[in-house]
Amino acid sequence: MREPTFLILTALAGGPRHGYGIIGEVNALSAGRVTLLPGTLYTALDRLVAQGHVAHDRDEHVDGRLRRYYRLTPPGQQALETETARLRQLATAAETRLRALRPRTA
């Protein structure tokens, strides 16, 4: 799973969000490192909807602008859990190696 996809699913794990909300949440989650452009976001959303990981939740109109909300589906939650476990395992392995390396280089 690519990083933007992981971040979009993570953003939706906090509850349904509209496009602009997802962009803001992804930016916050990545500490400002990832700023999704709308074209990129909607290509990812199209893919996630087609894979059944994300679904349409509801529509709202705010100041004449359409806000379409998306939510994480159970398969999407499962995919996010699997990816999180994979990343955690990798991070743990890297941390273990780095801990072993530090006393020698100190």
Place this chain on the structure above:
Amino acid sequence: MPPTGDPLARRYRRLLIGYPRDWRRARADEVVAVLLDTATPGRTRPTTREAVNLLRHGLRARLGRPASRTVVAWATLAAVICGLFTAALATWAAWHTARPLPDRAAARAVVAEVLPGHEVGGIDPAAALFTFYSQPLRARNLDSLLLGDGGEYQQASVTVAVTSAPTQRQEVLALARRRLDETGWRTYPTHVRPDVTCRVDGCTPTGAVTEIVTARRGDTALTLTVAPRPSIDDTYVTVGLSRATPTAVPFAAVAGGLLGAAAGWLLFGWVSRRTERPHPAAGTVTVLYAATMLLWWAPVLLAAPSLFRHHLGEPHPVWHPLWEWLGQPALSLFFVVGAGCALCGLALAALPRRGPLPYAADQHELLG
């Protein structure tokens, strides 16, 4: 969102042209709202980054199949080959802007200039800029062209035979090179080709060599061939004159290539979206696509490397035309059968679908 007087919204909406119409109908209001939300206050024009991003992802959306990770590669394969063939067709048309080949008097004058004091024998004028078995290509030759003889469609040259008795070969070559330099020709290194004798069981080198000097001046290319021994009519030097690639050719190649690649991408996208399952001919169309790509790419992959080696092997004042690099018309039967498969695929894709188009379905789901 209905069209508003907001110029930024109008410009964003215009940039969605890259997306297919069904997608725009279902999502344009939503995407424009997000774009307006992300725009800094007071801005009236999309940024270049936004424009490129929307056009790029719009072209991706045109392919449909949002979950596919390979559809972009398949579309690229189709777009590149379409671009190559349309570029070749455009260069063929542009080649016809070349001046007619030199007539007998002009050819005789060139030989008198390059090999003064040598006697001119026969002059074999060219019937056209490109000929098929030394004759202009005619409709009645198309079957021969398709069925194996396509390689005979070649650039023609006016050939002048020089028949006066040879002095030393090296003297003739030195004289020709000196005169070419003095009269403004750009000369290339002499190419030496071993002479061979061929029998039923194969060809063996005789030890003698044919030496070839090539040169170019303006839009004329010259090939001076010194044979190891005089031919039956006492010809020992031949001078061939042909036309250099016209200036319009590279421009036509770029324009034709871009137009063809764009058309290939859009057509592939249309077929891809139309034939997303359920479609009665989805499987057949995939097979026809594979056959088309195989039949169109195979001649290119066969011809281009061998022509590249040929170009490296001897000097070329004029490059072989683009269609020869694509294996055309030597392997034009492959191209024609491939084109037939492509047309069948397009016709099947136009069949009525069992369900709505995927984006229309999305819209139904989204709005339902």
